[in-house]
Amino acid sequence: GAVVSQHPSRVICKSGTSVKIECRSLDFQATTMFWYRQFPKQSLMLMATSNEGSKATYEQGVEKDKFLINHASLTLSTLTVTSAHPEDSSFYICSARARTPGELFFGEGSRLTVL
Amino acid sequence: GENVEQHPSTLSVQEGDSAVIKCTYSDSASNYFPWYKQELGKRPQLIIDIRSNVGEKKDQRIAVTLNKTAKHFSLHITETQPEDSAVYFCAASDVNTGFQKLVFGTGTRLLVSP
Numbered sequence: 001g002a003v004v005s006q007h008p009s010r011v012i013c014k015s016g017t018s019v020k021i022e023c024r025s026l027d028f029q030a031t032t033m034f035w036y037r038q039f040p041k042q043s044l045m046l047m048a049t050s051n052e053g054s055k056a057t058y059e060q061g062v063e064k065d066k067f068l069i070n071h072a073s074l075t076l077s078t079l080t081v082t083s084a085h086p087e088d089s090s091f092y093i094c095s096a097r098a099r100t101p102g103e104l105f106f107g108e109g110s111r112l113t114v115l
Numbered sequence: 116g117e118n119v120e121q122h123p124s125t126l127s128v129q130e131g132d133s134a135v136i137k138c139t140y141s142d143s144a145s146n147y148f149p150w151y152k153q154e155l156g157k158r159p160q161l162i163i164d165i166r167s168n169v170g171e172k173k174d175q176r177i178a179v180t181l182n183k184t185a186k187h188f189s190l191h192i193t194e195t196q197p198e199d200s201a202v203y204f205c206a207a208s209d210v211n212t213g214f215q216k217l218v219f220g221t222g223t224r225l226l227v228s229p
Contacts, residue, residue, distance in 0.1 A: 034216070043204060044159070044219045093158060095217075101210035102147035102166075104217055106158040 002028045002098035006107030013084055014115055021079045021110045023094030029074035030096035034104070035067075038091040050077040050094075084114045117142040119207050121220030129228055134195050136223045138205035139187040145207040148181060148188045149217070153202045162203075163190070166210075195227045 003026040013019050023033055031052045036044040048069050049057040056069035066088075068080040077096075081088055093109040118141040128134050140148075146167035151159035165172045165179045165188065172179050176195075181188040192199055205220040 032215075041224075043221045046216060046218070049216060091156075097215065102208055102215055102217075103149065103161065103164065105161070106151075108158050109156075111156070 002026075002096070002105045004030075004094065004096050004105045004107040006094055006110055008110055009108055010111045010113075012113045012115065015085050016083055018080055018082045019084055019112060021081075021092055021094075021112075023077045023079070023096070023107050025075045025096045025098075028096075028098045030077075030098070031074060033071060033077040033094055033096045035069065035077075035079050036093045036095065038093060038109075040091075044093065047079075081112065084112070086114045088112065089114045117145055117207055117209075117216075117218040119205060119218050119220040121205050121223055123223060124221065125224045125226070127226045127228065128195050130195060130197060132195055132227075134192045134199070134225055134227075136190045136203055136205070136225075137187060138189070138207075138220050139185075140207040140218075141186065142207070142209065143183075143186065144209045144212070147208050147210045147215075148179070149206050150177075150179060150190050151204045151206065151219075153204065153222075155201075159204060192225075195225075197227050197229050200225055200227045 005024045033050040035047045047062045050069045050071040052071045058064045071077040094107045095104040121138045149164035152162045153159040178191040203223045206217045208217045
């Protein structure tokens with residue numbers, strides 16, 4: 001299957017700082033990537049759809065000014081959590097679709113802890 | 116938008132038994148239904164999927180059935196093994212429109228006891 005890589009896998013930061021998470025498709029080009037958030041023992045909630053060369057599409061209730069998404073190339077999307085607070089602590093996972101319609105491949109996830 | 120419900124939330128079986136997880140979806144336009152397995156702290160892994168043009172698909176010990184009329188689909192695992200223990204998520208999307216967003220169910224924690 002296709003490979004999606006996410007970095008960093010873990011990050012601890014102080015409240016008020018910004019954190020950037022990278023998502024790369026390693027062996028395919030992804031015009032669309034998705035960012036999910038997962039709280040402990042809960043499901044994956046779609047935050048936004050990242051489109052190469054255009055603005056991201058955010059789900060209802062997700063603050064676009066707080067979660068900045070940049071999809072600058074066909075293999076890289078970044079999520080920046082700005083002015084992070086303890087309630088932003090979560091597992092953030094990106095995903096991308098390869099050639100087969102619908103089939104998504106996930107990155108390893110990034111566990112963010114805001115102190 | 117699409118809404119996916121999943122049951123049960125937890126499922127405990129003995130090794131060798133079968134396990135069944137059920138999902139329902141709301142959007143009749145959905146036509147792609149994958150199942151993911153997620154181990155603690157790791158990424159979801161696709162284990163099987165089904166598209167709306169078929170009613171059943173099987174891959175070794177894993178099978179998925181789809182009832183489009185009732186808008187529900189199920190995951191069947193036979194001869195369960197302890198390594199099958201994980202959280203399983205169903206999902207649904209429409210691959211013919213828009214960004215093909217996947218909407219996930221709430222997850223089922225499967226525990227297989229030796």
